[in-house]
Amino acid sequence: MENKKEQVTDLILEIREKLDELLLADFSEANKEALIRQALEIVEEGKKRTVQ
């Protein structure tokens, strides 16, 4: 169980690193935002599933 939580923590940290990388990446602001919005939709979908 503890191991599982560590995995989740690592996963969130990796997401944070990837967001850092994305912000610094050679990519238009609009495309960066679209990618982040897409990620938000995934998270929101997950929350809806949990509620149902």
Place this chain on the structure above:
Amino acid sequence: MINPAATAQQQIGEAVPSFQTVVGTGTKLLSAVAELMSALDPSDEAALQRVHGLLSDGLRGVQGRPLADYLEDHRDYLEGLRQGFIEKYDVRILGAFQVGLTLKAGMSRMSLIRDAAYLAQDLLGRHSVYGWHLEKWKKDSAFCTPVADDLTLAIDGYVKNVSRLPRVARASRGVSNVELCDLVTAHQAFLIATGKDLFNTRTVRARDGAVVHFGLALLVREPSASDELLPVRESGNRAVRYIQEPV
């Protein structure tokens, strides 16, 4: 006892100031990032995995995205680099496949070729010349020796209507008379200035018998015995020549 979920949330919170440091505050992008970070739910691992995958794919897309997108995003900056090169070497486009340039006293042909090799990566997304040639030329005095006085070169890289003349006869008519070092220099200047091949995708010959061919990058082939005897068309090579610039 450390609560991994709480630790993760704390780290999520800490992430926001670092983003602010990087990109400044008040941008739509920063708001979106902050929103995403606070929305991440440690109990929904499936969603976290999908977000992780999405961002990974997105970053791969950044690294491998089409050249056209990159050029569009950096058009002004890259155009500035191109103009800087054109001004430095006073590159002049004299015709469809004709170019003039000036090496100021103290410059070498190799300095232009090196600058072109550097810029081609950004401007064209590819090499301007195969690397082993650069290694060879940087030890070749014809390429590396700085010119004592300003040197102006003007070259026609695609001579049309050349009859089936052997090499010697062509030389007497003032074609295929270009030194390899000048031909390469002119080719590279034209490439950076226009993005095009001075030889119009043809193989051409320099005075010293070497054959220059443009494929993905400039390639020089050592001369063969048959090059001396074959006329231009039979050997598949087009002619080049020095030209006088219009006054």
